[in-house]
Amino acid sequence: MSISAFVDRGRQPTQQEILSVLGSKRPLWEGIARFLADNYRASEAYKYYGKNYGWMVSFRRGSKAIAAMYPRQEGLVVQLILGETQTREALELPLPEHFQQAIHRAHPYPEGRWIFLEVTCPEDVEQIEKLLLIKAQPPRRMARLEAESSE
Numbered sequence: 210m211s212i213s214a215f216v217d218r219g220r221q222p223t224q225q226e227i228l229s230v231l232g233s234k235r236p237l238w239e240g241i242a243r244f245l246a247d248n249y250r251a252s253e254a255y256k257y258y259g260k261n262y263g264w265m266v267s268f269r270r271g272s273k274a275i276a277a278m279y280p281r282q283e284g285l286v287v288q289l290i291l292g293e294t295q296t297r298e299a300l301e302l303p304l305p306e307h308f309q310q311a312i313h314r315a316h317p318y319p320e321g322r323w324i325f326l327e328v329t330c331p332e333d334v335e336q337i338e339k340l341l342l343i344k345a346q347p348p349r350r351m352a353r354l355e356a357e358s359s360e
Contacts, residue, residue: 211260211261211262211263212261212262212263212265212279212281212286212325213262213263213264213265213279213280213281214230214263214280214281214282215227215230215263215264215280216260216263216264218257218260221255221257221264222255222264222280227266227280230280230281230282230283231280231281231283231284231285232282232283233283234281234283234284234285234328234329236331237285237328237329237330237331237333237334238278238280238285238328240331240334241276241278241287241328241334241337241338242266242268242278244334244337244338244341245268245275245276245341248341248347249268249270249275249341249345249347249348250270250348251268251269251270251275251276252268252269252270253266253267253268254266254267254269255267256277262279263279264279264280265277265278265279265280265288266278266280270345270348273345274290275341275344275345276288276289276337276341276344279325284327284328284329285327285328286325286326286327286328287325287326287328287337288323288324288325288326289324289326289340289341289344290320290321290322290323290324290344291312291321291322291324291340291343291344292320292321292322293317293321293322295321295343295344296312296315296317296321296322298343299312299340299343300312302336302339302340302343304336304340305332305333305336307326307327308326308333308336308340311324311325311326311327312324326340
Protein backbone atom coordinates (compact mmCIF):
# COMPACT_ATOMS: atom_id res chain seq x y z
CA MET A 210 0.00 0.00 0.00
CA SER A 211 1.23 3.47 -0.90
CA ILE A 212 2.00 6.16 1.65
CA SER A 213 0.05 8.71 -0.41
CA ALA A 214 -3.63 8.63 -1.30
CA PHE A 215 -2.60 9.47 -4.88
CA VAL A 216 -0.94 6.59 -6.72
CA ASP A 217 -1.69 7.16 -10.43
CA ARG A 218 1.68 8.12 -11.92
CA GLY A 219 0.02 9.54 -15.02
CA ARG A 220 -2.15 12.02 -13.15
CA GLN A 221 -0.70 14.60 -10.79
CA PRO A 222 -3.25 15.57 -8.15
CA THR A 223 -4.39 19.17 -7.95
CA GLN A 224 -3.98 21.22 -4.80
CA GLN A 225 -7.75 21.13 -4.33
CA GLU A 226 -7.79 17.31 -4.58
CA ILE A 227 -5.04 17.09 -1.98
CA LEU A 228 -6.84 19.45 0.39
CA SER A 229 -10.06 17.52 -0.11
CA VAL A 230 -8.57 14.10 0.66
CA LEU A 231 -7.01 15.41 3.89
CA GLY A 232 -10.45 15.97 5.36
CA SER A 233 -10.29 16.99 9.02
CA LYS A 234 -6.46 16.92 8.92
CA ARG A 235 -6.34 19.78 6.41
CA PRO A 236 -5.46 22.41 9.09
CA LEU A 237 -2.46 20.27 10.11
CA TRP A 238 -1.20 20.16 6.51
CA GLU A 239 -1.76 23.88 6.08
CA GLY A 240 0.02 24.65 9.38
CA ILE A 241 3.15 22.75 8.37
CA ALA A 242 3.12 24.22 4.85
CA ARG A 243 2.75 27.73 6.32
CA PHE A 244 5.64 27.11 8.74
CA LEU A 245 7.85 25.99 5.84
CA ALA A 246 6.87 28.97 3.69
CA ASP A 247 7.20 31.54 6.49
CA ASN A 248 10.45 30.27 7.99
CA TYR A 249 12.31 28.84 5.01
CA ARG A 250 10.62 30.45 2.01
CA ALA A 251 10.37 26.88 0.80
CA SER A 252 9.09 26.26 -2.69
CA GLU A 253 6.62 23.46 -3.32
CA ALA A 254 6.91 20.83 -6.06
CA TYR A 255 4.70 17.84 -6.73
CA LYS A 256 6.64 14.61 -7.23
CA TYR A 257 5.79 10.99 -7.85
CA TYR A 258 8.01 8.46 -6.08
CA GLY A 259 6.70 5.13 -7.29
CA LYS A 260 3.92 2.77 -6.29
CA ASN A 261 5.11 2.45 -2.67
CA TYR A 262 5.11 6.20 -2.07
CA GLY A 263 2.78 7.81 -4.63
CA TRP A 264 2.49 11.57 -5.09
CA MET A 265 3.90 13.96 -2.51
CA VAL A 266 4.65 17.64 -2.14
CA SER A 267 8.33 18.41 -1.72
CA PHE A 268 9.44 21.56 0.08
CA ARG A 269 12.85 22.93 -0.88
CA ARG A 270 14.95 25.98 -0.18
CA GLY A 271 17.12 26.38 -3.24
CA SER A 272 18.59 22.97 -3.99
CA LYS A 273 18.17 21.71 -0.42
CA ALA A 274 15.23 19.45 0.44
CA ILE A 275 13.63 20.52 3.71
CA ALA A 276 10.66 18.14 3.95
CA ALA A 277 8.04 16.24 1.99
CA MET A 278 4.37 15.74 2.78
CA TYR A 279 2.24 12.84 1.62
CA PRO A 280 -1.53 13.35 1.62
CA ARG A 281 -3.60 10.45 2.91
CA GLN A 282 -7.30 9.84 3.29
CA GLU A 283 -8.10 11.86 6.45
CA GLY A 284 -4.40 12.18 7.26
CA LEU A 285 -0.85 13.05 6.27
CA VAL A 286 2.71 11.85 6.60
CA VAL A 287 5.73 14.14 6.79
CA GLN A 288 9.07 12.85 5.57
CA LEU A 289 12.32 14.29 6.90
CA ILE A 290 15.82 13.13 6.10
CA LEU A 291 18.03 13.57 9.14
CA GLY A 292 21.78 12.99 9.35
CA GLU A 293 23.18 11.10 12.32
CA THR A 294 23.93 14.23 14.37
CA GLN A 295 20.45 15.58 13.63
CA THR A 296 18.96 12.20 14.55
CA ARG A 297 20.71 12.24 17.93
CA GLU A 298 19.45 15.80 18.55
CA ALA A 299 15.92 14.78 17.58
CA LEU A 300 15.96 11.84 19.99
CA GLU A 301 16.89 14.21 22.82
CA LEU A 302 13.56 16.03 22.34
CA PRO A 303 10.49 14.92 24.32
CA LEU A 304 8.84 13.53 21.17
CA PRO A 305 5.63 11.51 21.12
CA GLU A 306 6.21 7.77 21.24
CA HIS A 307 5.13 7.23 17.62
CA PHE A 308 7.72 9.79 16.44
CA GLN A 309 10.48 8.17 18.51
CA GLN A 310 9.60 4.76 17.08
CA ALA A 311 9.61 6.13 13.52
CA ILE A 312 13.09 7.59 14.04
CA HIS A 313 14.44 4.34 15.51
CA ARG A 314 12.85 2.30 12.68
CA ALA A 315 14.31 4.49 9.93
CA HIS A 316 17.17 2.86 8.08
CA PRO A 317 20.37 4.93 7.97
CA TYR A 318 21.42 5.70 4.38
CA PRO A 319 24.51 7.70 3.35
CA GLU A 320 22.35 10.84 3.01
CA GLY A 321 20.65 10.24 6.37
CA ARG A 322 17.63 8.50 7.84
CA TRP A 323 14.41 8.70 5.86
CA ILE A 324 11.92 9.32 8.65
CA PHE A 325 8.19 9.09 7.94
CA LEU A 326 6.04 10.73 10.62
CA GLU A 327 2.28 10.35 10.72
CA VAL A 328 0.77 13.65 11.84
CA THR A 329 -2.49 13.21 13.77
CA CYS A 330 -2.96 16.30 15.97
CA PRO A 331 -1.83 19.91 16.50
CA GLU A 332 0.78 18.75 19.04
CA ASP A 333 2.39 16.65 16.29
CA VAL A 334 2.65 19.79 14.15
CA GLU A 335 4.55 21.53 16.97
CA GLN A 336 6.95 18.58 17.17
CA ILE A 337 7.43 18.61 13.37
CA GLU A 338 8.35 22.30 13.63
CA LYS A 339 11.00 21.47 16.26
CA LEU A 340 12.39 18.71 14.06
CA LEU A 341 12.48 21.07 11.08
CA LEU A 342 14.55 23.52 13.13
CA ILE A 343 17.01 20.71 13.80
CA LYS A 344 17.01 19.75 10.12
CA ALA A 345 17.70 23.27 8.82
CA GLN A 346 17.99 26.64 10.46
CA PRO A 347 15.82 29.34 8.86
CA PRO A 348 17.78 31.92 6.86
CA ARG A 349 19.38 34.51 9.14
CA ARG A 350 17.46 37.36 7.57
CA MET A 351 14.15 35.66 8.40
CA ALA A 352 15.24 34.84 11.94
CA ARG A 353 16.34 38.48 12.45
CA LEU A 354 13.00 39.79 11.16
CA GLU A 355 11.13 37.40 13.46
CA ALA A 356 13.18 38.54 16.48
CA GLU A 357 12.56 42.20 15.63
CA SER A 358 8.81 41.68 15.29
CA SER A 359 8.58 40.04 18.73
CA GLU A 360 10.22 43.01 20.48
